[in-house]
Amino acid sequence: MKKMRFFLASAAVFMALASSAASAETVKIAFIDPLSGLMGSLGTNELRSWQYVANVANQQDWTGGPKLEVVGFDNNLSPQQSLTLLNEAADQGIRYIVQGNGSSVGMALEDAVSRYNERNPGKELIYLNYGAVDPAMTNSKCDFWHFSFDANSDMKMEALTTFLARDPHVKKVYLINQDYSFGHDVSRTAREYLKRKRPDIEIVGDDFHPLAKVKDFSPYASKIKASGADTVITGNWGSDLALLIKASKDAGVTASYYTYYAPTTGVPTAMGAAGAGHVKYIGYFGPNTKGNPPQADQIFDGFRKKYNDDFYMIASYAGIAMVSQAFKETHSTDPLKVARALEGMKVQSLNGMVEMRAADHQLQQPLVITTWVKADGKDVKYDQEKTSYGWRTDAVLDASSATLPTTCQMKRPH
Template identity: 30%
Template sequence: MKHLTLVATASVAALATSIAHAEPLRIGIIESLSGAQTSTGRLYANAVKYGVDRINEAGGFNGEPVVVTEYDNAGGAPEAADKFRQAVADGVDIIVQGASSAIAGQLTEDVRKHNIRNPGDEILFMNLGGEAMELTGDKCQFYHFRFTTTAPMRVNALTSAMKEAGDLGTKVYAINQNYSWGQDMQAAIEAAAPEEGYEVVGEVLHDVNKIQDFAPFVARIKSAAPDTVITGNWSNDLLLLMKATGDAGLDVTFATAFLDQPGNIANAGKTALGHYIANNYDNAAGDGTFAETYRQATGHLPIFVEGHSAFAMAQLQEALKGLDFAGGPINVTEIALALENSTYDSPVGPISIRKEDHQSIRPVVVSKVVENPKFPAEGTTLGFAPVKIVEGKDAIYPVQESCEMDRPEG
């Protein structure tokens, strides 16, 4: 009996202390931290932690520092579903993921179902890198926010900026990977043709990360004689394609989406000169303040996806500023509503959220590979020089008809 009393006293004491402490906002990073996509997953996690550190430096939220937990989804959707449940068990309020559209598809569905079943205990999904159109189309939902571009935004920015610079030409070849991203790219390249006054002289979809020799594809490109090759390829598919083109002595301009992936420029060498990229952010495009702050905090300049991921967390910080739960329970729906109305002034221009499908309206930076740039790529004399920053309102595309979003009542 004495023992029981002791337990009861202890649990009352524990309860009292938990009341004295406010509820912290919990962020779960469900990222590819082992497996083939580790290097990219790591970058997303770095940037999120950087962003959360800034929030905590400014006093945290709800009277407590924001808590971040990393979960390794090992690059697979079933594992991500598993880690999502783990995160729910840990009481996470916001989950973050960037390295894969497939995993983003899994997580947005998991979040949707969780929120249907647990009203009042919602979870918000900040999608930092899943660019598949269906995430803001068929699968669009109130608690999913996309903080990156999509294929039409990249292609429209690329073609308009290259046309202005006189580098686009009139004949365009589309080579992309055969899955939703590559298909989205191809559709966007076809769709932009009348506006920008080019003709698509050939298009091909190929296997993802399986091709070792792009020579047959280069031969097809050569016979179509384009001025520009637009590709959404990433990783080896981009590198080997550019190398094969260089080896064949083919003189075309590449318009890419992922040329800034770490190691690409160093591997491609001089072959990369003159090629274009459209992305969310480049160090040379801002005034350098953000890049320097980031370098001081993490020991390196923001690379690849780190910039725009840090902006997403900064935008969350903006949204949180207007909220006060007075140390009480976190209301995720109110955070989502605040996020919808937030605007963040990033180094390359303002970023806001489109309420209809929760796609961010954001600037797209178009850059060109040059020699001796302001920020050379690791171990080279090459790097990106910004050509044009396409403002958010010009880069955005119409809301997809397939998006039917159920908004919370009230």
């Protein structure tokens, strides 16, 4: 009888220790994006965003036990370097990958993760995509192990052109984009959607330029001014948008700019007062939107205090929230179990309730249209980059307004 009691007591202690060890597990997440060069300041802000939200999750025990650690890997915006880093991360036992800058990188990672998982059953990786928005990634090239937390470029263009089409003052539109798959998709859909919604609008320019290589955009700004365009649509991001806006300001371009990424690092400073009333942003979040949940202000204020910088990459919040919820629901950090739990998951993010559509792993979420204006402490509480200017929310569009059908034929593990 004493032996039986000893055995039961020992088993209880073992189970308690095992449970404690599981709770103490640290799950590393590899952030693979540019941390140097022209896009380095952008990537650094985004890395810190993921790290900050992960720390909040750890403090508030979102996962129900495991701790999260986001580790930065500098890919120099290179698809080839990214694949090397992917293998390095996997060799270190990291099974969660985060990336968002550049669909050329994103598509390379999506394919590489899929192939790696086929070769390594039981050691699978999950790719959390927060900003590579080529629609092919959740359509023709969709993959079970890939989850997109940003609205893809077609979804944004659907909302943008619907809003723009209501403005009778828009007569001449100039398109300028980066010369890779995402930029070409922005140009193509802008033409198609405007022709359908406002066939009277004239496209007076359609330029492409190398990604993250142009340091002087004055020739492009001169062309925009000479075209007589009253509106510019661009999918440019990072330094390519900041330098374009600066050159346009210097050239005296008065056209309105409709952008996807104007709130990103460096662009607000480049715009300053000259961008007021002229630059708009279509995306999934407005920091000054009435009705944002209370945790939005807490995240913004805490991030500013810690880094003396602005928090704008809220896909990091949705990503960490969903992965944490999957850990808690499955009592596991195994990527296969987590991936299955993520399908169809709904969480409260900083822009409202969001859902990871199971059919293609494309997050469905509200979108906003905002305009760069002088901060007044009321409609525009948060400025950006200490410019005293910020984003006034003009319209909030529910998720259905940008929901598009998918051609994804998802192949799921047995």
